[in-house]
Amino acid sequence: MATALAQKPGIGEAEWEARQQLAACYRVFDHLGWSEMIYNHITVKLPGDEGAFLINPFGLHFSEVKASNLVKIDIDGNKLDDSPYPVNRAGFVQHALFHRHLPDAHCIMHTHTTAGMAVSSVAGGLRPVNFYACNFAGQIAYHDFEGVTVRDEEGERLLANLGDKRVMLLRNHGILVMGRTLPEAFIKHWALQRACEIQLATLSMGEPLLVPEEVVAVHQRDLHMAQVPGGPGAADFAAMVRLVDRVDRSWRE
Template structure:
């Protein structure tokens, strides 16, 4: 791994909006690591750079998520090619899924993809997410599935990914992992927290061996309204400042 660029050099080269997006996405990487959803260096979180250009930020390939900083994030175009000088490379294959979603959805300003243990376990179950927890109702109200086609390396898989995702915010890649899509990083992170929690609860409930109690479909139908009430219509923005305070107490170097 090459020596990291200095904070000053990167901050001086980018607009204030991009720098803020870098800090926010770096925080998401650190939080994913703190919650144990990372998979060494093999998954990705991406965010659109504010502005007219279709440019995106993604992690340097080979860094663990607890090492990511605002200045180490790599800026790329929709083809995964660097559009700003950086000593780091990215995993082109890792951007296949992200680029497909970013290109197809104007609202997809942030795409989180993880191989969390509980999420992957549920993705291997034929019935997917079950309506058995409060967390699950928020997922089920906006959930799509995509069958496993091997490691995401092929361009011809992109149209199928896009078609299966549609306008949903939660995307389960069967036998693979979880994706959340949102207009901003805090919402995408909150979605992933709820997604993984629903999967963890499901795995533990199934392990208990007792009969599971399904939630009434009518309750699931109003989940979005319930979520807005719980978060005071702030979505992920309600919890995000507290999460940043937690990170700043532990290690504020993500801001570098």
């Protein structure tokens, strides 16, 4: 992603690039209708500093997030910059847990989209009833709702239920995805959101056609053949950044 505008004094080039990419992602989420007032979170680890990550300032809408107002915190929740904004504990507890224990969880996204919450709130969760749902068959973890995630002791159960998967439906709650890069996490979230939306539409029409397991296996085997070079989600995310740039470039500040 091309860098624009001078970086904030005291912030290194690598951190500024991470801030801009994350700020862009918040604007992309807002453009796609995935904002939830001032709630929900996307976080990224800082390059070269595994004990620190960036999170949105609590109190701002996704459309107000900029590179400069993202909050830098450590894995224990301590602010590492002079941000005047607080951090939502409900976001910190869950994201810090996964950033601490999962080396490959560079980026973590959690949303309360209507489709994501709806599918997480029915028995059976996501079912193989459409193209995108087949991407995730056998790859989604589930965690029962225990109330708002502000208690550290829930972490052990979250990790146990996640296991070796990096996509989770929090039952009665919403979507949680992780990626080795932000674009990878983005394309996972986008595809899972689409899968949920289409499942809602399909089930409203009657009995769904389930894709057979052997076809799901072929689909997952061959998916890489339909991807653009550059890494999972890279071209997709870049396209969305160009789109939001045509509307508002203030996220770069």
